[in-house]
Amino acid sequence: MIDVQFPDATRPESPAPRQASALSGAMDGAPFDLADGALDFAFQPIVNGSNGQSVGYEALLRHQQSLGFEDPRDFFDYCHGQGLLEAVQLRLWAKAVARFAELPRGRGCRLFLNLDARGLPAAERLAGHLKALLARHEVTDSAVTLELCLPPGGAALDDAAVRWLRVLRRQGWKLALDRYGAPAVGNRLLHQVEPDLLKVDSYFVQGVGADNRKKLILSHMVAVAHMLGMAVVAVGVENELDFLTCREIGCDLMQGFMIEPPRLDLTGMPPGYAHIESLARHDRRGRGMDRKLILDQLERIPALPIDAEVTAVFERLRSDTRQTFVPIVDLLGQPLGIVREANIKNYAYSPFGKDLISNKGLGRKLRDFIVRLPIADIHMPVENIMSIYSGEEEAEGLMLVEDMRYVGFFSARSIIRVINEKNLAQARDQNxxxxxxxxxxxxxxxxxxxxxxxxxxxxxxxxxxxxxxxxxxxxxxxxxxxxxxxxxxxxxxxxxxxxxxxxxxxxxxxxxxxxxxxxxxxxxxxxxxxxxxxxxxxxxxxxxxxxxxxxxxxxxxxxxxxxxxxxxxxxxxxxxxxxxxxxxxxxxxxxxxxxxxxxxxxxxxxxx
CATH class of the missing domain: 3.30.70.270 (Reverse transcriptase/Diguanylate cyclase domain)
Incomplete structure (x- = not known):
């Protein structure tokens, strides 16, 4: 057990008045013990915008006031200043994982754990401890998404931090970039982090239904994310108009008080939200023609799971010589990208290539060959899908998802056919x-x-x-x-x-x-x-x-x-x-x- 101490010597010389009494009681040489309930986590659901089903929960720190910190960020700033961030972050993760394990299994849900960017130098150690924590609670690694958080006013990541992020990615961890669009979290960070999910800052979500400029900016954010193969989380959804506007723009996931505020008591946490499902169902009405056109042209190319051996790609390509790539999904069925035949043919045709790649000690893993592709939801209007593809015309096509899970592939030829069919249908309806x-x-x-x-x-x-x-x-x-x-x-x-x-x-x-x-x-x-x-x-x-x-x-x-x-x-x-x-x-x-x-x-x- 890690025992984190807050001795007198490490206390700030002059804590703010609102912190003084709590600090004196909670930190005077006492161990920082999460078991005593001083700190806890509230879970806030992140739901699929198409059906209201929970796809994950963000673990949000609560009760930090008992230690004299009004805001969780103040708490982490203090820990960082005292050299305690790594140990404290690990202890907090332990509690969050234990709470997550209380939730009913079989939902395919994720746990979103906040990773303070200042802790990236310890990323490899933290990841190793996290793997052990997850194994102890019988939670798979694929169920966790590390949500990168920059401190207020934080600058772009330095080269060392970016290298540690790449280590995490090579180890298979899913990454989310928090508060995209906030002053310090822009396109440079997006390029550096290459996240799997993009969490848009609530400033661009709240009131977007009544603000055309916000709508335009958010539309561009979502379009760029989808072109880069990332899913988008709209954070701070608080009313129906904003929800419907975010759906119209193409946000994949929603988080906010309209869905449910953060909950400390996880008893009866629902797997989905009927009011969101109802809104999404009504919003889909009238898109029946688009959906039929998309389904008619959808290529249902089977995907391989990320834990498959690279040799399984060779077998797939050999069994279907028309196919030049294989889609890859994570253990929850969510798309990661494709493995191209061109990228592995050197191994296939080398005398020792297959033996080398089959050697688990020396060989490369499937993850090393994945190339990201744009993603699109099967419920999107055809025009939105076309817009996503047009930004990445050199790609083989798009990976289509339903309920965030891969359902098939949409090639350039399929997109052209669908657009032509829709144009013909509109021409037939036109006076x-x-x-x-x-x-x-x-x-x-x-x-x-x-x-x-x-x-x-x-x-x-x-x-x-x-x-x-x-x-x-x-x-x-x-x-x-x-x-x-x-x-x-x-x-x-x-x-x-x-x-x-x-x-x-x-x-x-x-x-x-x-x-x-x-x-x-x-x-x-x-x-x-x-x-x-x-x-x-x-x-x-x-x-x-x-x-x-x-x-x-x-x-x-x-x-x-x-x-x-x-x-x-x-x-x-x-x-x-x-x-x-x-x-x-x-x-x-x-x-x-x-x-x-x-x-x-x-x-x-x-x-x-």
């Missing part, structure tokens, strides 16, 4: 006259908008008044020009970012996302007014002066009809509205069509 999205896209938009509980939306249905008599007198060619006029006016009058659709004929749809009814009504009134004014140009001077045309009604009787106008029925789904379906929105719109045509303003509206 041939206006080139606007058709009914399938409209239904997809309405369905997705109804699932975003924190963001309101106004659904507007527009159709022309007296269009048949106009067509009968002036012909279908001029009728088509009237339809194109309205389509062009929509694109000019409706602000960018909203949805414009063409149901067919003289029926149109507008989806005003994030807009309230009191904002939508004047916008729609302006659009209808512009159309009424511009449509007069289609009439002969005499009809325009009269303000009507004479044509036949549906029974063949001559009748006066007013000049061409349009009417709009608006249904608002306000933020935090009651559950609703596409059919219910359609029914509401149908009830408003007649009042809209009878209204002097040609508008009728209702709210859910």
């Amino acid at each position: 041939p006259l206006s080139k606007l999205p058709g009914n399938a896209s409209i239904n997809q938009f309405v369905n997705a908008a109804l699932q975003e509980a924190d963001q309101g939306c106004v659904f507007a249905y527009v159709d022309f008044d007296n269009f048949k008599p106009f067509n009968d007198k002036y012909g279908f060619r001029l009728g088509d020009r009237a339809i194109l006029l309205f389509a062009e006016l929509m694109q000019k009058q409706v602000p960018p970012g909203h949805f414009l659709g063409h149901i067919g004929g003289d029926d149109f749809f507008i989806g005003l996302k994030g807009m309230a009814l009191d904002q939508a009504e004047p916008l729609m009134a302006g659009l209808l007014g512009h159309f009424r004014h511009d449509a007069e140009s289609f009439y002969d001077p005499a009809d325009r002066a009269a303000g009507f045309i004479v044509s036949t009604d549906r029974d063949g009787n001559a009748k006066r009809f007013p000049l061409l106008t349009a009417s709009a029925a608006l249904v608002e789904a306000p933020p935090r509205h009651a559950p609703c379906t596409v059919d219910e929105i359609s029914a509401r719109i149908a009830l408003l069509k007649k009042p809209a045509k009878q209204s002097p303003a040609k508008l009728a509206s209702a709210s859910l």
